[in-house]
Every structure is written in C-alpha cells, then in structure tokens.
Amino acid sequence: MPYFPASQRYALPWRAIEMRRQREMFAHAAAAPSADPLDRRIDDRPPASRLSRPMADQSSFGAQGGDPRRGVDMDLSTCVNRYGPAPAAIAALRSMSPAEVLLHPYDAAERLADLYRWATGVRNGAYVAGRGASEFIWAMGREVDPADVHVPLPAYTDYLKAFPGRGFSLAGEQFPSVEQVDAALDKGGLVIISNPHNPTGTVLDPKDLVAAADAHPDATLVVDESYVNFMADPIEWSVLGCDAPNIVVLRSTSKFYGIAAMRAGIAWCADHERLKRLFGEQENWGLSGVDVHAACAAVRDFHWASHSRSWMHADNAWLADALADVEGLDPRCNTNVHFQYAFCARSENVAAVFQRHGIGVRVLGVAHGVQPDALRIVAPRVDERDRFTAAIADVREELGSAVASLPLTRISDRRAAAQTSSSRRLRPAVF
Numbered sequence: 001m002p003y004f005p006a007s008q009r010y011a012l013p014w015r016a017i018e019m020r021r022q023r024e025m026f027a028h029a030a031a032a033p034s035a036d037p038l039d040r041r042i043d044d045r046p047p048a049s050r051l052s053r054p055m056a057d058q059s060s061f062g063a064q065g066g067d068p069r070r071g072v073d074m075d076l077s078t079c080v081n082r083y084g085p086a087p088a089a090i091a092a093l094r095s096m097s098p099a100e101v102l103l104h105p106y107d108a109a110e111r112l113a114d115l116y117r118w119a120t121g122v123r124n125g126a127y128v129a130g131r132g133a134s135e136f137i138w139a140m141g142r143e144v145d146p147a148d149v150h151v152p153l154p155a156y157t158d159y160l161k162a163f164p165g166r167g168f169s170l171a172g173e174q175f176p177s178v179e180q181v182d183a184a185l186d187k188g189g190l191v192i193i194s195n196p197h198n199p200t201g202t203v204l205d206p207k208d209l210v211a212a213a214d215a216h217p218d219a220t221l222v223v224d225e226s227y228v229n230f231m232a233d234p235i236e237w238s239v240l241g242c243d244a245p246n247i248v249v250l251r252s253t254s255k256f257y258g259i260a261a262m263r264a265g266i267a268w269c270a271d272h273e274r275l276k277r278l279f280g281e282q283e284n285w286g287l288s289g290v291d292v293h294a295a296c297a298a299v300r301d302f303h304w305a306s307h308s309r310s311w312m313h314a315d316n317a318w319l320a321d322a323l324a325d326v327e328g329l330d331p332r333c334n335t336n337v338h339f340q341y342a343f344c345a346r347s348e349n350v351a352a353v354f355q356r357h358g359i360g361v362r363v364l365g366v367a368h369g370v371q372p373d374a375l376r377i378v379a380p381r382v383d384e385r386d387r388f389t390a391a392i393a394d395v396r397e398e399l400g401s402a403v404a405s406l407p408l409t410r411i412s413d414r415r416a417a418a419q420t421s422s423s424r425r426l427r428p429a430v431f
Contacts, residue, residue: 051150051168051184060367061157065376066260072360074387076378079198079227079339082315083308083381084258085298092297096290105289112287115296116251116266122241126272128279129287131263133226133252137162139279140190140222148189152180153369156198156224160368163192167369174343174370175200175332178208185216190278192222195239196231199364199376200341201334203231206239213244220274222248226265229256229305230312230337245271248278256305257298263288264295312338315379322392323377328399339378346399347373353398357391 063069066078113127130136140149141162149163154174160167170180176197181204184191196203213221221244228234228251240249252265264287269275319340320333329350331342344350347363354361362376380388 051170051187060365061161062363062365062367064157065362070355070360072355073358074380074384075360076339076354076380076388077360077362077376078260079255079376079378080260081256081258081308081312081338082378082384083311086257086259086301086304086308088301088304089257089259089262089294089298092294093290096293100293101290103289104285105287105292106285108285108287108289108292109282111296112264112292113266115299116268119299120235120238120240122268124241125268125270126275128267128275128282129292130265130267130279131287131291132254132265133224133250134158135263135265136250136267136279137192137224140192143278143280144190150184150187150189150191152176152184152191152193154199154364155369156194157368159192169369172371175202176204178204178212181209181221182212182215185212185219185221188216188219190220190222192224194224194226196225196227196237196337198224198227199362199368199370199374200332201337201339203237203334203336206237206242209239210242210244210247213247217246220246220248220278222250222278224250226250226252226255227337230309232309232313240268243270245269245274248274253295253299256308257295259294259298262291262294264291311381312379315381316340318385319377319379322389326392326396326399329375329395339376341374341376343370343372343374344399345372347375349398350375350395353394354391357387357394359388359391 063077066075066080070077109129112129116127117123128136130139137158146163146166149166151159151163151167153167153169154176155167168184170183173180176193176195181191181193193204195206195209209221209223213219223239225238225240228238231237238249239247240251247269249268250265251268253262254260254265267275267279313335316338317335320331320335323329323331323340323342324333328346329342329344331340333340347365351361351363364370364374364376366373
C-alpha cells in the first residue's frame, strides 16, 4: 500500500521541485570536474531523448479549474459534475453517527478498495486507495526519477507540475494518439496519460493502449481514468482489469460524482509490486473516514449516475452547437465527455468576456503544450443556458471586432475563416 507522509502532501509544487533539482544539479556539477575545463556549462534539464520536449514557461499554467480566485459564480472551468454533489453523498454525511466521526478510520482504505471491486466487477489485480488521482500523481513525482517519465502533450496541469520538463510531442501534435504513447513507451520508464483525455476530450481505444503496453513490457503505462464515468459506457472504454502487468489505472470519485471536496480514489494494477514501487509504503489512516463514507454512498447510486450522465451528454451537445459558428473559435467538438475544447488565438480575451458575466472557463496555453491557446468549457446546465448564451453574444462581438480590424488586403483570409466557421459540424474526437 502506498506511503503518503502527511507532512509532504502536495508539498512539492513546481517552484520547490525546480529549486531542489537545480541545487542538486549544481552540486553534482561542482563535484564532477569536466574533461574540458572550458566546458563548465550546467544543463538543468533531464537527459534529452529523441522525443521533442518544447520549452515552456512552467509558471504560466494559469488558475486551475475551480480556483476561487476567478471570482465567478458559474464556474465552467472545473470539470466537476454540475449536477452534483450526488444526493446519496449528502445523505450519507447527514446520517453519520458521532461514533463514526470519533474513531480513527482504520478500515477506510479497504472499504474504498472493496467498493471499486464491486462497482467495476474487477476483482483480480491489486487495488490501492488514496486521496484522489492527484495523491497518486504527486506520490509518483516523489518516488520516480523524473528523467524516466514521459508526458504526452497536451497534458493535465498536475502531470506537468509533478514531472516538470517531461512533456513531449512527436511533431507538435495537438491531440493525443496511440502512436505518441507507443513512441514514449519505447523509451522505457513511465508514461502517464488521461483517457478520456484532459483537456481535449479525445478518447483512445483501450484495446490499442493495452496492445502498446504489451509491446513494451519494460515500461509502465499509467492511464488516468478520472473522466471515464462521463462516457456513455464507462466499462467499454476502460483498461481496468486488463491482463497487461505494466498498466496502472487511476480512478477518482471527485469529478463525476460532484464531490471534489471529498478526496477519494484508487490505483489498480495487475502487478501489486509495481504499485509499491510507484507509490511507496502506506501510512496509517491515510484516508478520511468521512470522505470514504460519502464517496461509497455516491458510487453505489447507479440510478443518479445514469440520469446525471444522460443530462450532461445532452448539455454537451447543446454546447457544441452554441460554439460551432462563433467566428474566431475553432471548436473540436466531442460526444464523449461533458466539456468542449476550442482553439482560439485570443483565449484570454474570451475568458475575460465570460468573467464579466460571472462565468469561468479554462484557458490552456503553451505550458500545457497547446498552440495556439485553447479553451476548455464545461457544458452549462439547462437552467444556465440563457446566461451562457448572453455571454456568447459578447464573445462574438469581441472576436468579430478583431476580425473586422484586419487589413483589407486580407479580406480573402477573412472570407475563408467565415466559410470554415459556417461549415463546422459536431464531430466526435475518437481515435
């Protein structure tokens, strides 16, 4: 079982990691004299590989989804289910007895692991309980040599913070592919990717991921499935329960069940020893008994989960239509999850327009491997659509004024852009 010292939880943000790494590099360089006294350069990056690793300003990740500093009351930047929290979770909290709160959570981890065995039907392999997927990501950041890690770009912010400088692309691609994963696995070490993919909404075929891992038994493929429950058929799109001993699956209750304040999730692998190497030794009482009590109730509520999933897919189809003909946006619409993804060279301006309406959206940029910038927008609920529509009208005006200000010599470019916008259709991003 993994060991997460309470004093170190989330205690290694980007700056601390970078400062420690640079100190170690300088100390190593001072201790090892160069063969050429004129060549005293210090390379503070991990060893290079043939994978392309774009240099990015790691301080420019921007506020993550749900950050209260946005100052909005309709936050579509966070991927937490907008129909949450799951009612069963709230009912479970209200039903807790004083005795359940009084005692240490000796059985919390095993209760959560048993819950996932029951909910997924996968009883083989090893389950390890933790405080959400982020707990495992940062544990790997402490236990694994960063030089052995490859993060396909674009990527989730926490991957790039936990493994600074390890994002890569093959040819500047803007969407993940099995070929990209395969090339990283070929280098050995550890590859981590989300599927369904955050931030693009793309889904890779789980059979192809298993085949890629099988072809590289000396490497480890970590598949973060925090978004798989948003899929119409989560079981079909999961690699959990596969036979490949070098695949590790991360799951979290936070987003789909709308209980992000309750930190609970699991890691699964057919090879228990691999989990130990990646995460270390388990501490006593590492999970909150209160969090696990509520999370278990939420996961057991299949009725709410089914209805909530259906509502979110309807909302996402509406959002795709709402974004499809906005000049200046290049949406890459999906029917997989509950958010849409759109390239936009003026993403910061668009986000500012939404913010004036009290709406938060997520801007992705070069630090995430996104070029040009892009927006990730969670689909608003039915009761939020009028307000979102009003904001979109102002976005059209903002982006339209920029197009109108282009020089007359580029009128053909403007016509081409307008034709491209008007010809967009909802297209599933499944590869």
